[in-house]
Amino acid sequence: MTPPASALASPPAAAHAAYDVARVRSQFPVLATTVRGKRLAFLDTAASAQRPLAVIEAVDHYERTSHANVHRGVYQLSQKATDAFEGAREKLRRFIGAASSRELIFTRGTTESINLVAQSWGQRLGPGDEILITWMEHHANIVPWQMLCARTGATLKVAPIDRRGELDLEAFRALLTPRTRIASFIQISNALGTVLPVREMIAAAKAVGALTLVDGAQAISHQRIDVQSLGCDFYVFSGHKLYGPTGIGVLWGREALLREMPPWQGGGDMIRTVSFSGSTWNELPWKFEAGTPNISGAIGLGAAVDWLETIGIDAVQAHEQSLLTQATAALREIPGMRLIGEAADKGPVISFVLEGVHPHDLGTILDAEGVAVRAGHHCAMPVMEFFDVPATARASFGCYSDEADIAQLVAALRHAHEVFN
Amino acid sequence: MDLKDLYRDVILDHNKRPRNFGRLDPCDTAADGYNPLCGDQLTVTLRLEGDRVEDIRFEGRGCAISTASASLMTEAVKGMDEAAIQALYGRVHEALTAAADAPPPEGLGKLAALAGVREFPARVKCASLSWHTLNAALAHRAQNAAGPGGGLDPTPIAAVSTE
Numbered sequence: 001m002t003p004p005a006s007a008l009a010s011p012p013a014a015a016h017a018a019y020d021v022a023r024v025r026s027q028f029p030v031l032a033t034t035v036r037g038k039r040l041a042f043l044d045t046a047a048s049a050q051r052p053l054a055v056i057e058a059v060d061h062y063e064r065t066s067h068a069n070v071h072r073g074v075y076q077l078s079q080k081a082t083d084a085f086e087g088a089r090e091k092l093r094r095f096i097g098a099a100s101s102r103e104l105i106f107t108r109g110t111t112e113s114i115n116l117v118a119q120s121w122g123q124r125l126g127p128g129d130e131i132l133i134t135w136m137e138h139h140a141n142i143v144p145w146q147m148l149c150a151r152t153g154a155t156l157k158v159a160p161i162d163r164r165g166e167l168d169l170e171a172f173r174a175l176l177t178p179r180t181r182i183a184s185f186i187q188i189s190n191a192l193g194t195v196l197p198v199r200e201m202i203a204a205a206k207a208v209g210a211l212t213l214v215d216g217a218q219a220i221s222h223q224r225i226d227v228q229s230l231g232c233d234f235y236v237f238s239g240h241k242l243y244g245p246t247g248i249g250v251l252w253g254r255e256a257l258l259r260e261m262p263p264w265q266g267g268g269d270m271i272r273t274v275s276f277s278g279s280t281w282n283e284l285p286w287k288f289e290a291g292t293p294n295i296s297g298a299i300g301l302g303a304a305v306d307w308l309e310t311i312g313i314d315a316v317q318a319h320e321q322s323l324l325t326q327a328t329a330a331l332r333e334i335p336g337m338r339l340i341g342e343a344a345d346k347g348p349v350i351s352f353v354l355e356g357v358h359p360h361d362l363g364t365i366l367d368a369e370g371v372a373v374r375a376g377h378h379c380a381m382p383v384m385e386f387f388d389v390p391a392t393a394r395a396s397f398g399c400y401s402d403e404a405d406i407a408q409l410v411a412a413l414r415h416a417h418e419v420f421n
Numbered sequence: 422m423d424l425k426d427l428y429r430d431v432i433l434d435h436n437k438r439p440r441n442f443g444r445l446d447p448c449d450t451a452a453d454g455y456n457p458l459c460g461d462q463l464t465v466t467l468r469l470e471g472d473r474v475e476d477i478r479f480e481g482r483g484c485a486i487s488t489a490s491a492s493l494m495t496e497a498v499k500g501m502d503e504a505a506i507q508a509l510y511g512r513v514h515e516a517l518t519a520a521a522d523a524p525p526p527e528g529l530g531k532l533a534a535l536a537g538v539r540e541f542p543a544r545v546k547c548a549s550l551s552w553h554t555l556n557a558a559l560a561h562r563a564q565n566a567a568g569p570g571g572g573l574d575p576t577p578i579a580a581v582s583t584e
Contacts, residue, residue: 178467358484361428364541368424377460390460390482419428420485 017321019048021402024311027052028400038370041408042073045373046190046218046396048240051304055244058303059296065180069292084355085295088302089285095305096225096235097251102284108299109249111140113236115185116251116288117166118144120264125181127153132175132183132210135161135386138190139379141215145184161386165192165239165341166292173204180210182233187219191343191380191392193324193349195219199206202231211257217241221398223317223346223411227252239297243399244304248297251288258284265290267399309401323397327406334413340392351378352412356421359391365419366393369412370406376378426537428485429543431493436485441495443478450562454481454548454554461487465554469562473505479551486535486544492550493532503559510552517545 025031027141033040037131039382068078070085086101093101107113125131131145135158149156159172176183188195213234216225218405222238224247227235232374234257239248253261263270263281267290271281281287308316327350329335354362363375374394377384384391395409445466463481467474477499479491500507507537509532516526516536526533538548 360461360484360544360547362485364427364544365424376458381460384460390462419424420433 011168015265019315021319021400025400025402027054027307029053029056031040031400032138035370035372036368038368039404039408041369041371041405042397043222043397043401043405043409044372044374045398045401046394048246049221049243049398050122050400051245051300052243052307053305054307055300057313058353059245059300062296062299070295070372071286081143083294083296084299084302086296091305092250095181095225095309096220096250096252097228099228100255103252103255103258105251105253105285105288105385106293107236107249107251108247108294109240110138110215110236110237111236113234113249114140114213114215115144116264117234117253118148118237120261120288121182121211122148122152123262125152125154129154129181130157130177130179132157132159132172132180132205133156133285134185134196135160136165136167136183136189136192136194136196136380136383137186138215138217139381140217141184141186141213142382146249158382159185161194161383164191165194165383166343167194167201169197169200172201176204176208176210178204178208180208182211182213184213184215186215186217187342187347188222188347189380189383190218190349191378191383191394192343192351193346193396194341194343195345195347198230198232199308201348206231218347218349219311221316222320224313232256239301239304240327242301243308244301244302245294245297248294248301255284258288261288263287263290267291269293292343311399320397320401323401323403323406324348324350326403327409328394331413334410334417336417337413340387340389344368348401349394350396351392351394353389353392355421357416359393361420362393362413362416365416366409366412369408370413371409371412373409422480427541429534429537431531431534432485432489433436435489436443436494439479439488439492441478441492441499442479445476445478446514450521450558452554452561453560454557455463455549456483456487456550459484461547463487463551463554465491465551465558467555467558472559474506475500477555479554481552484544486547490535490548491554493535493553494551497530497532498555506555506559508516510556514549515546515554515559516576 016287030050053364066080066084068081072078089101093104094361098104131154137285156193157175159175160168162168185196198214211233214232217233233254233353235252237250240246250304270282270290272282272289338353340351360374366373376391445468447467449469452467453464461483467481468476477495479528480498513532517538519539521540526536535548538544
């Protein structure tokens with residue numbers, strides 16, 4: 001793809017020139033390991049990013065010095081744990097530009113965040129109500145809404161995409177009606193790399209009075225996110241795609257909305273009072289955090305955003321976009337290559353199929369060369385069906401990806417083509 | 422580990438030119454196999470004489486390992502009765518899941534080419550999908566025979582590859 005004109009202007013180019021990828025890589029111990037005796041070219045960041053030392057050490061430090069249950073004990077250790085846990089919430093609030101930490105709920109990840117909204121906010125839906133999603137959603141942004149529709153009698157509508165993997169924005173607009181209660185969509189497609197025009201989509205949804213949920217799982221580590229300027233109502237993402245631990249994620253929602261939503265799981269920490277005649281709920285955000293939370297996960301995620309800010313997410317974005325341009329050009333040179341997803345604006349994700357080589361065989365052959373890519377349907381089976389492929393291989397980049405990774409991928413793909421043709 | 426152990430010539434050949442590819446119509450029993458993890462899917466159709474496989478075909482789409490495994494299987498089981506098929510599958514399964522340094526399997530003929538899978542645990546399911554599907558078709562032949570059409574054009578039943 002051609003980089004946008006603005007990327008060619010001096011400030012981002014200068015930022016890219018200063019990007020020291022070797023120094024970034026040195027922060028990720030796993031990148032120094034080998035696979036079957038070969039250098040590891042980790043190109044599956046879209047599935048899960050690796051962890052920098054800052055995260056590993058923050059979790060380790062917490063486990064060694066500060067662990068106790070949060071929001072419970074009066075003793076010093078519990079206060080230390082609570083401060084670290086709530087401190088992480090504040091770091092994430094700053095990172096996404098939320099107005100208040102009351103709006104930031106810790107979940108297990110993107111999937112749980114969407115399920116929380118579907119199950120709690122979704123209780124108000126009934127027959128005749130409509131939910132609008134797009135054809136390129138991850139299963140996590142399809143199935144919870146299907147389940148909600150089955151429970152409430154609401155209708156799920158799907159906005160189409162075109163052969164390049166771009167959203168048909170006009171069709172999306174046409175599918176919005178006064179009955180649309182929520183439009184829920186991915187910001188960057190995990191299967192195609194497409195960057196969706198979320199600002200236009202949010203504005204269009206607002207115009208008919210619908211709420212919006214943005215699935216930021218693939219966007220959060222690749223570009224600066226400001227939920228207030230975006231203007232959506234819910235924004236969700238996972239920690240492990242943001243260089244943090246697994247099992248921790250975020251639901252951000254507008255405070256007024258979260259306030260009127262019923263709790264979705266009952267238990268400790270989410271209550272104010274409990275008696276057999278009834279219970280009352282805790283304040284936000286704890287109303288939605290029943291049970292002992294993933295304390296070390298939250299602390300690790302807080303450390304991850306702190307660390308990412310030291311590199312600068314704008315610099316990371318420029319670096320990744322440069323790699324995307326290089327890799328796309330190099331892959332096009334390989335005989336039998338078909339790129340799946342050729343949107344004008346893409347995140348650092350390249351999905352592809354190689355003629356005569358099934359994606360799973362490709363995954364195995366690349367693995368033998370030390371190249372880790374995802375092969376499969378990417379939890380986006382409707383996308384695979386649309387492009388009439390059973391699966392694709394997918395290479396995706398992160399802040400630590402470099403030109404050597406691309407060279408290793410290209411060499412391995414040429415080898416695969418030879419083995420099978 | 423060597424890729425050539427996995428993608429032996431016989432595997433590549435059966436992937437490119439699968440034997441017994443297609444569908445028997447009419448048939449006595451059939452089953453669909455599906456691996457939800459990777460999307461591989463195939464249909465096995467059988468013509469039986471008692472519990473002996475008179476003819477067998479498969480169709481579907483999948484990776485080289487699953488396609489070659491299905492193709493090799495159809496060649497191997499033609500003419501066998503159910504007991505012989507079960508015994509053969511037992512030996513194939515053992516070959517697929519043996520330790521990487523175990524001696525190469527004996528008495529498997531061309532099917533021994535699949536033994537390279539043992540070094541790639543993620544791919545064992547690919548190689549065993551067709552066998553699970555064949556087993557499901559045999560296990561359900563009574564229902565299929567009793568179905569509408571007197572055993573012609575039976576509804577395939579689903580088999581899911583678990584290992």
